[in-house]
Amino acid sequence: MAQFRALPCGDQAISFEFADRIDAGVNRRVIALARALKDADLPGVTDCVPTYRALLVRYDPLILRGADLERRVEGLATALPEDSAPGRIWNVPVHYGGEAGMDLHDLAAEKGLTVPELIALHGSVAFRVFMIGFAPGFAYLGGLPDILHTPRLKVPRQRIPAGAVGIGGQQASISSVAGPSGWRFLGATPVRLFDPGQDPAILIAAGDTVRFHAIDADTFAAMAARAAAGDPLLAAEGAA
Amino acid sequence: MIEVVTPGPMLTVQDAGRFGLRHAGISSAGPMDRPAHALANVLVGNAPTAAALEFAGFGGTFRAHVACRIAVGGTVPLRIDGADMDPARAHRLEAGSTLTLGPMPDAVWGYLAVSGGIDVPPVLGSRSTHLRTGVGGGTLRAGQHLPLGPFDPRAPCLAPFRPLPDRAGRVIRAVPGPQSDLFAPDVVARFFAQTFTVAPARDRMAMTLAGDPLPARHGHDIVSDGTVAGSVQIPGSGQPLVLMAESQTTGGYPKMATVIGADLPRLAQLPTGATFRFAPVTRDAAEDIWAAHCRALARTLHPLRVCIARRRPVSANVQGSP
Numbered sequence: 123m124a125q126f127r128a129l130p131c132g133d134q135a136i137s138f139e140f141a142d143r144i145d146a147g148v149n150r151r152v153i154a155l156a157r158a159l160k161d162a163d164l165p166g167v168t169d170c171v172p173t174y175r176a177l178l179v180r181y182d183p184l185i186l187r188g189a190d191l192e193r194r195v196e197g198l199a200t201a202l203p204e205d206s207a208p209g210r211i212w213n214v215p216v217h218y219g220g221e222a223g224m225d226l227h228d229l230a231a232e233k234g235l236t237v238p239e240l241i242a243l244h245g246s247v248a249f250r251v252f253m254i255g256f257a258p259g260f261a262y263l264g265g266l267p268d269i270l271h272t273p274r275l276k277v278p279r280q281r282i283p284a285g286a287v288g289i290g291g292q293q294a295s296i297s298s299v300a301g302p303s304g305w306r307f308l309g310a311t312p313v314r315l316f317d318p319g320q321d322p323a324i325l326i327a328a329g330d331t332v333r334f335h336a337i338d339a340d341t342f343a344a345m346a347a348r349a350a351a352g353d354p355l356l357a358a359e360g361a362a
Numbered sequence: 363m364i365e366v367v368t369p370g371p372m373l374t375v376q377d378a379g380r381f382g383l384r385h386a387g388i389s390s391a392g393p394m395d396r397p398a399h400a401l402a403n404v405l406v407g408n409a410p411t412a413a414a415l416e417f418a419g420f421g422g423t424f425r426a427h428v429a430c431r432i433a434v435g436g437t438v439p440l441r442i443d444g445a446d447m448d449p450a451r452a453h454r455l456e457a458g459s460t461l462t463l464g465p466m467p468d469a470v471w472g473y474l475a476v477s478g479g480i481d482v483p484p485v486l487g488s489r490s491t492h493l494r495t496g497v498g499g500g501t502l503r504a505g506q507h508l509p510l511g512p513f514d515p516r517a518p519c520l521a522p523f524r525p526l527p528d529r530a531g532r533v534i535r536a537v538p539g540p541q542s543d544l545f546a547p548d549v550v551a552r553f554f555a556q557t558f559t560v561a562p563a564r565d566r567m568a569m570t571l572a573g574d575p576l577p578a579r580h581g582h583d584i585v586s587d588g589t590v591a592g593s594v595q596i597p598g599s600g601q602p603l604v605l606m607a608e609s610q611t612t613g614g615y616p617k618m619a620t621v622i623g624a625d626l627p628r629l630a631q632l633p634t635g636a637t638f639r640f641a642p643v644t645r646d647a648a649e650d651i652w653a654a655h656c657r658a659l660a661r662t663l664h665p666l667r668v669c670i671a672r673r674r675p676v677s678a679n680v681q682g683s684p
Binding site: 129130131132133134135137139142143144156168169170171172173174175176177178180183184187188189253254255256257258259260262298299301316318323324327328 | 381382383384385386387388485486494495496497536537539540541584585586587588589590592593610611612613617620621622623624645646648649651652653656
């Protein structure tokens with residue numbers, strides 16, 4: 123079946139576009155194709171970036187022409203497994219509220235929830251990691267309960283710390299590096315999603331699953347100290 | 363070791379870049395003008411991918427703490443101990459000498475390569491600075507001492523036989539898409555017909571262009587997908603944003619076109635206020651242009667001429683001790 127359109131992005135990249143919507147099934151096919159392409163180890167392929175609904179492949183046209191890459195990818199796509207390999211599962215500790223969780227109380231009030239109800243709701247979901255992008259290790263999480271869907275701020279805040287756990291539109295997130303953001307924030311995790319000094323530098327990958335659980339301020343402080351000393355804090359569960 | 367005495371704007375360490383990590387949200391960084399960066403390096407005997415310094419407009423002042431060779435990329439005015447020097451070749455810098463770079467009258471991004479390369483520790487396989495995330499350090503400050511890698515102090519100063527390729531012209535070629543179909547055909551035609559002006563809002567992440575607004579048919583939000591250096595995004599303002607070396611890896615604005623690899627350095631070097639237009643090319647043609655560009659660059663970088671140092675025709679440093 124024709125699953126995607128091959129859209130040239132200049133002379134060194136092609137976007138294989140499966141759909142134009144956020145959909146777990148579409149995203150599973152994108153990630154399955156990324157895995158298949160990685161396993162095929164084609165000479166000339168330099169980067170393979172799965173996103174919500176398209177796979178961006180960078181290539182070196184001195185080694186592999188775009189037209190040939192399209193043919194190879196079409197070949198791989200015809201043999202994709204229906205169910206892609208399951209991702210890993212990450213149980214991420216969150217200290218709700220506090221300095222990074224500046225929107226927790228206002229959001230609960232807006233939604234007609236108590237703070238514990240909101241925390242329980244946020245912790246009840248298995249979020250799908252649709253993609254890693256924008257910034258190093260930044261995880262876009264799908265599966266946010268409808269009641270928590272919240273528009274972005276009109277004026278972004280200038281500095282949100284790394285580890286902040288937030289909500290933007292229909293998505294959830296974990297900030298990987300400090301920076302400006304228009305998302306709303308519930309708390310912070312001591313886990314570092316991006317640490318250039320660690321191997322791997324990026325903890326979570328597209329296709330993984332994230333669940334959140336609450337920790338108190340003292341546990342957060344103790345774990346943050348361990349993270350600062352280089353402890354990754356988390357091990358994944360489930361198949362790679 | 364070389365010391366930053368007075369840093370120019372956006373002074374950073376850049377090697378060829380950080381590759382294969384876009385799936386992790388990490389874009390390549392690396393030089394805005396890769397050919398100019400490579401040329402500066404080979405003039406001092408480095409690999410073209412070695413770490414050198416990049417700056418915007420004015421490089422600043424530097425002091426050598428060891429005898430070394432230096433070269434600039436492109437047409438950067440340079441002075442050594444107050445004397446104007448030829449920017450088209452490498453020069454010997456004695457320990458204690460002061461080097462001043464810029465201002466550049468007709469380019470934006472300048473390079474200083476030093477023999478041995480700037481030997482800061484690699485992060486994720488590269489010495490390039492990614493300013494926005496702080497990966498690989500930040501902008502350089504006055505008083506910083508930059509270590510140099512090993513080099514042969516007796517090696518000659520070099521000059522190129524040929525200029526850098528693809529430096530002339532006010533047309534920037536681009537492959538239409540990946541989202542040009544989200545614009546009405548007359549808007550796509552206008553994108554390739556109108557004259558754009560390089561706007562002041564520009565950095566290593568993106569350049570903004572001013573021109574007649576380019577509205578998308580159904581708004582300017584798409585489900586985020588992958589981006590590359592050269593992606594021409596059209597945000598709600600209708601004014602194009604061209605992503606550059608330090609681009610984000612994914613984005614949610616529709617992309618009208620992608621600037622071809624051979625022309626991206628020339629776009630980066632257009633001064634603010636300069637005007638140009640885009641010309642459409644097919645992907646196949648762009649790949650051929652890229653191959654020709656790489657061959658021409660290789661011809662510039664490989665057969666280098668040994669300069670006879672006129673100031674010091676017989677020097678123990680140059681000739682070796684008896």
